[in-house]
Structure formats: C-alpha cells, structure tokens
Amino acid sequence: MSIITMREALRQAMDEEMARDKNVILMGEEVAQYNGAYKVSQGLYDKYGEKRVIDTPITENGFAGVGIGAAMAGLRPIVEFMTFNFALQAFDQIVNNAAKMRYMSGGQFKVPIVFRGPNGPAEFLSSQHSQATQTFFAHVPGLKVVAPGTPYDAKGLLKAAIRDDNPVIFLESELMYSWEGEVPEEEYIIDIGKADVKKEGSDITIISYSKPLRYVMESAEILEKEGINVEVVDLRSIRPLDEETILNSVKKTNRCVIVDESWPFVSVASHVGWLISYKAFDYLDAPVELVTSEDVPMPYNHKLELAAQPSVDKIIKAVKKVMYI
Amino acid sequence: MINIKNYDSNLLKELLYKMILIRRFEEKAAQAYGLKKIGGFLHLYIGEEAVAVGSISNLDMTKDYVAAAYRDHGHALAAGLDPNSLMAELYGKITGCSKGKGGSMHFFDYEKHFFGGNGIVGAQIPVATGIGLKIKYNEEDGVVLCYFGDGAIHQGSFHESLNLAKIWNLPVVYICENNHYGMGTDFRRVSAIDDFSIMAESYAMKGKQVNGMDVLEVYDATKEAIEVAKSGTPYLLEAKTYRFKGHSMSDPGKYRTKEELELYKQKDPIVSFKELLIEHNVITEDDYIEMDKRCKKIAKDAAKFAEESPEPDLNELYTDLYV
Numbered sequence: 001m002s003i004i005t006m007r008e009a010l011r012q013a014m015d016e017e018m019a020r021d022k023n024v025i026l027m028g029e030e031v032a033q034y035n036g037a038y039k040v041s042q043g044l045y046d047k048y049g050e051k052r053v054i055d056t057p058i059t060e061n062g063f064a065g066v067g068i069g070a071a072m073a074g075l076r077p078i079v080e081f082m083t084f085n086f087a088l089q090a091f092d093q094i095v096n097n098a099a100k101m102r103y104m105s106g107g108q109f110k111v112p113i114v115f116r117g118p119n120g121p122a123e124f125l126s127s128q129h130s131q132a133t134q135t136f137f138a139h140v141p142g143l144k145v146v147a148p149g150t151p152y153d154a155k156g157l158l159k160a161a162i163r164d165d166n167p168v169i170f171l172e173s174e175l176m177y178s179w180e181g182e183v184p185e186e187e188y189i190i191d192i193g194k195a196d197v198k199k200e201g202s203d204i205t206i207i208s209y210s211k212p213l214r215y216v217m218e219s220a221e222i223l224e225k226e227g228i229n230v231e232v233v234d235l236r237s238i239r240p241l242d243e244e245t246i247l248n249s250v251k252k253t254n255r256c257v258i259v260d261e262s263w264p265f266v267s268v269a270s271h272v273g274w275l276i277s278y279k280a281f282d283y284l285d286a287p288v289e290l291v292t293s294e295d296v297p298m299p300y301n302h303k304l305e306l307a308a309q310p311s312v313d314k315i316i317k318a319v320k321k322v323m324y325i
Numbered sequence: 326m327i328n329i330k331n332y333d334s335n336l337l338k339e340l341l342y343k344m345i346l347i348r349r350f351e352e353k354a355a356q357a358y359g360l361k362k363i364g365g366f367l368h369l370y371i372g373e374e375a376v377a378v379g380s381i382s383n384l385d386m387t388k389d390y391v392a393a394a395y396r397d398h399g400h401a402l403a404a405g406l407d408p409n410s411l412m413a414e415l416y417g418k419i420t421g422c423s424k425g426k427g428g429s430m431h432f433f434d435y436e437k438h439f440f441g442g443n444g445i446v447g448a449q450i451p452v453a454t455g456i457g458l459k460i461k462y463n464e465e466d467g468v469v470l471c472y473f474g475d476g477a478i479h480q481g482s483f484h485e486s487l488n489l490a491k492i493w494n495l496p497v498v499y500i501c502e503n504n505h506y507g508m509g510t511d512f513r514r515v516s517a518i519d520d521f522s523i524m525a526e527s528y529a530m531k532g533k534q535v536n537g538m539d540v541l542e543v544y545d546a547t548k549e550a551i552e553v554a555k556s557g558t559p560y561l562l563e564a565k566t567y568r569f570k571g572h573s574m575s576d577p578g579k580y581r582t583k584e585e586l587e588l589y590k591q592k593d594p595i596v597s598f599k600e601l602l603i604e605h606n607v608i609t610e611d612d613y614i615e616m617d618k619r620c621k622k623i624a625k626d627a628a629k630f631a632e633e634s635p636e637p638d639l640n641e642l643y644t645d646l647y648v
Binding site for chain 1: 390392422423425426427431433434435441443444445448450452453454456458459460462482485486488489492493644645646647648
C-alpha cells in the first residue's frame with residue numbers, strides 16, 4: 001500500500017471517477033489552469049481539458065446554481081469551493097435548490113452534485129477564513145454531509161459521493177491536505193453513512209470526525225499509558241449519521257466525549273450528545289462531555305486561535321472528567 | 326411592422342387558445358382559492374399570458390427547456406403540462422405534478438423539461454444557466470428559456486449567470502417579465518434604468534425590449550433570440566407586461582392607480598389578439614366563443630379532478646427526500 005497525502009487521495013478519487021464517467025465535471029475558482037488553490041485538482045485540467053475542468057469567476061452563488069441546474073439535467077458536477085467559508089455565498093442555492101429540488105418536485109429530479117473544498121479552522125486567518133461550517137449544512141434535510149479524517153477515507157468517500165445521486169457536502173479540513181496515510185492501489189468505495197471504529201477500547205468512547213480525529217488518536221495514546229482504554233469512533237459521515245455504531249460503542253464503554261471543531265450551540269456535537277442521552281441513557285455512567293471550538297469567531301492571534309479550538313489537552317481533561325478522575 | 330399573413334393560421338389559433346387556457350385556468354384557481362380549496366401564496370399571471378405563450382410556443386419541449394419563477398402557472402401550461410396535474414398541485418393532491426409537495430410556486434415536470442417553479446427571487450437563473458451548460462456539454466440542439474421578474478433583475482444571481490453564460494457561450498435566453506411591480510414596488514423606484522434590455526450590453530450579449538402584451542411580438546423576438554443563443558451568444562429579452570391582479574391573492578394592489586390598471590386592461594393581450602384574428606378572418610367570433618368554452622371546460626374539469634383526487638398518504642412525508 002502506498003503512502004500518499006490527503007490532497008493526492010482526493011485527486012485520485014476525482015481522476016478515477018472522471019475517467020470512469022464522462023458526465024463527471026469539475027468546476028470552481030482556480031481548479032483548472034491554476035491547478036487548484038490547494039492543488040487538489042493538480043493535473044486534471046491537462047488530462048481532461050477545459051470542457052471538463054472548468055475555471056469559474058469568483059461567483060459562488062452563480063456557479064453553485066449552475067452546477068445544480070447541470071446536475072438536474074443529467075451531468076454529475078463536482079463543485080469546488082476555494083474554501084467552505086465562501087460557500088456561505090452559495091447557501092441559498094445549496095439549501096433552497098440542491099437540497100429541496102427532489103422533494104418539492106415530488107421525486108422527479110435527482111441532483112447528483114458534490115460540493116467540496118477545505119473547511120474548518122486553519123492558521124492565522126482570523127474569523128472569516130477560519131471556521132467549521134458542517135453544522136450549517138448538517139441541519140438541512142436533502143443534503144448528505146461527509147467529513148473524512150484520513151486520506152484512505154477521503155478517497156473512498158469522495159468516490160462514493162461522486163457516484164451518489166443526492167447532493168453531497170464533502171468537507172476537507174484545510175490543514176489536512178498534506179497529511180499522509182496509506183491508500184491502496186486497487187479501487188475501493190466507502191459507503192456514506194458508515195462510521196468507523198478507529199480504535200477499539202473498553203473504558204470510554206471518544207466520538208469525532210475530520211481533523212480533530214488526529215488529536216483524539218494522540219489523546220488515546222497518552223491515556224492508554226495512564227491505563228485508560230479508549231474507543232475511538234470516527235463518524236466520517238455526519239448526515240446520514242451512523243447511530244448504530246455510536247450507540248453500540250457507548251453501550252459498551254458507558255462513557256463518552258464528543259470532539260467537534262464546530263461551535264457548541266446547536267451543533268453536530270450537541271446533536272450526537274442528545275442522541276446518546278436519549279437512546280443510551282441507561283448505559284451512561286457519567287454525563288456526555290463535549291469538546292468543541294469556543295463560542296467565538298476565530299481570533300487572529302495564534303495563542304487565542306489555538307485556545308479557541310479542541311486540543312489534546314482539552315480532550316484528556318474531558319476524558320478524566322467523565323471518568324471522575 | 327408585424328404582418329399577420331406571414332403566420333400559419335394554426336399557429337395563430339394555438340397562440341390564442343393557449344392564452345385563453347391560462348386565463349381560464351387561473352380564474353378557476355382564484356375561485357378555488359376564495360373557497361379555501363387552495364392555500365398559500367397564489368401568484369396569478371393574468372394579463373401576462375402573451376409572454377409565456379409567445380415565447381414558449383417557439384420551443385420543442387423534447388429538446389428545449391423552461392425554468393420559471395414563482396408566477397409559473399402560465400409557463401407550465403404553455404409548456405404543455407397537464408392542466409389536471411397543475412390544478413391538483415394547487416390543491417396539494419397526490420395527483421399533482423409535484424405530488425402535492427410543491428404547490429403553486431413549484432410546478433415541475435422532468436419529462437416535459439419544465440424545471441420549475443422557483444420561489445426564491447432569482448434563484449432559478451443560475452439553475453437555468455446550468456441546464457444550458459449541460460446542453461452545450463452534450464452538444465445537443467436545444468435552448469433554455471429562463472424567466473424572472475423585474476424584481477429579480479437586481480439580484481446577484483442575474484449578474485453572475487449572464488456573465489457565466491456569455492463566457493461559456495451557453496444557449497440560454499433570459500426573459501425578464503417586467504410587469505412593473507416587484508410585489509408593491511414600482512420598478513422605476515428601485516432601478517437605475519428603465520430599459521432592462523440594455524443590461525445585455527454589460528455582458529456582450531444582444532438584448533431587446535418587446536411589448537409583452539403582444540403575443541406575436543414576443544413570439545418573433547424569442548424566435549430571433551433562440552437563433553442567436555443557439556449560435557453561441559446568450560440573449561436578454563425584456564417583455565414589458567402588466568399583471569391585472571395583485572402580486573398574490575393577498576395583495577389588493579393599492580400601490581397603483583385605477584387609471585393605470587384600466588389603461589393596461591385596454592391592452593389585454595387576449596382581447597386584442599382575438600380582435601386581430603377576427604379582423605384578418607383567421608377566426609370568427611363564434612370560433613373564439615368555442616375556444617373559450619373549451620378552455621373553461623378544461624379548467625372546470627381540472628378543478629373537478631383536483632377536488633376528487635386523494636390527499637397524499639401520510640407516509641409520503643418522508644418519501645422523495647433522497648434518491
């Protein structure tokens with residue numbers, strides 16, 4: 001198995017799907033001639049040409065809507081947002097058209113479109129360029145929302161997203177593009193809606209997804225040395241949510257910490273916390289603890305910036321609180 | 326100057342017939358609304374029939390497409406959607422064109438290439454542009470007619486879409502139906518210009534302002550616009566029209582004068598076209614009466630069909646959400 005970056009894994013997924021299906025196109029700012037702002041689409045323009053890898057002007061609402069119309073009419077567009085911060089410009093098209101078109105047409109339309117790009121806190125970018133948007137999208141019925149935490153998952157999930165006949169929000173954490181991981185040569189698909197137990201354990205469940213998964217794994221290693229055996233559940237897919245894997249793990253360990261980069265108020269984390277309290281209440285030995293970003297816009301100052309986000313230290317403290325130690 | 330002898334008489338009759346059908350259908354819908362059989366917003370198209378009929382009559386709906394906004398009844402009927410399924414949709418019945426989940430603002434027919442019905446002002450403009458992208462991508466011989474009101478022309482989605490359509494040379498004809506009022510606001514109060522067709526120049530397209538109360542003028546202008554759009558340059562048409570009713574059924578329309586309304590009623594697109602056809606011996610008064618009776622019956626039958634159709638089963642609540 002080769003070791004490649006997340007960036008390369010995503011590129012391979014798009015390349016393989018574009019080679020497989022001529023209806024798959026890629027569009028967005030700088031995706032073609034510039035080879036991608038984050039170089040995820042590097043080489044695709046040379047390989048597939050300007051007809052299939054399309055540079056757009058800086059018009060998120062417009063090109064998101066164009067992608068939706070093209071998807072309704074039979075193409076399978078991948079729409080790259082240079083960052084998901086800019087996707088808020090396209091929020092109307094994503095929420096009011098992509099998500100609802102099938103329902104409000106009585107099931108006549110499929111909208112096979114993937115909206116993808118970097119998401120989540122980055123570094124030194126302040127509040128408009130550094131935020132986790134998953135909760136905004138996860139709220140909307142009709143969308144699927146996916147956030148991989150490893151290159152392996154990223155490739156398999158992106159291929160699934162491109163083949164999906166529903167609109168998929170595919171969130172790539174900005175700082176993860178250069179992270180490396182094992183990715184097999186042979187083709188594989190990871191079904192959307194299946195969580196993955198990244199580490200088995202018996203004392204406590206930590207639930208996370210996307211970039212914080214790395215901090216969770218580091219925390220688990222440290223806790224292991226202290227004699228605390230952690231089970232790590234990686235959601236991978238936020239909507240649909242794999243409730244079964246979550247609940248089975250909590251029923252086994254009886255304790256849970258949820259780590260989420262989004263803000264705490266009505267968030268992915270708070271929803272999962274509610275789910276556990278509702279469906280596994282009798283199994284809990286302690287209240288579920290959340291480790292989220294602080295409830296503030298992201299500050300520029302690095303010390304404040306780091307303090308605003310989940311960290312290994314915060315995760316360990318939360319675990320100990322839930323363990324009553 | 327339009328010379329009526331240049332038109333096939335069957336086409337002329339068809340144009341008149343479709344306009345009457347829209348008028349009678351909507352009158353029936355308004356009546357049902359008064360009886361609380363239909364709820365929500367009901368944005369009537371009465372007075373504007375010449376725009377949808379004049380333009381869509383140029384299309385072959387097996388290869389061309391229509392995207393409309395929330396005042397979509399006229400476009401749907403002009404595009405050949407079944408009046409029964411449209412009325413049933415207004416009644417929220419399972420037999421409706423969108424299974425009762427869309428209502429007045431969300432008429433859809435995938436097979437007939439009718440891509441909405443969109444309730445967000447301007448949101449259909451990028452979508453229509455995307456349909457144009459698909460036509461070009463697959464090298465098909467088709468065109469998209471995209472309708473929006475004078476209110477939507479100020480939206481960013483309009484600007485973004487026309488720019489994209491031009492840089493990619495997409496076969497889209499953008500049709501601004503200027504009925505003078507964005508809800509209760511006179512377009513002259515909120516628009517820097519009073520001839521929207523000149524906005525085409527900003528995108529290196531051709532634009533034209535037409536009399537939207539004249540079905541033949543709309544027909545001819547759209548025909549020309551479609552040719553240009555298919556040859557690779559999208560087109561912007563502005564049809565100056567007028568709605569005889571309020572913005573929706575809840576709007577008494579007090580922001581305009583009786584004199585102004587009366588003036589436009591004198592230009593009723595159906596009455597004036599009917600008189601033109603009689604004058605030129607294309608139809609007789611009796612032909613018109615017969616046509617009108619036929620349309621009234623279709624509207625009445627549609628209401629009966631809607632009335633007698635079943636409600637969606639409660640388990641429909643969770644269907645059609647995902648594929």
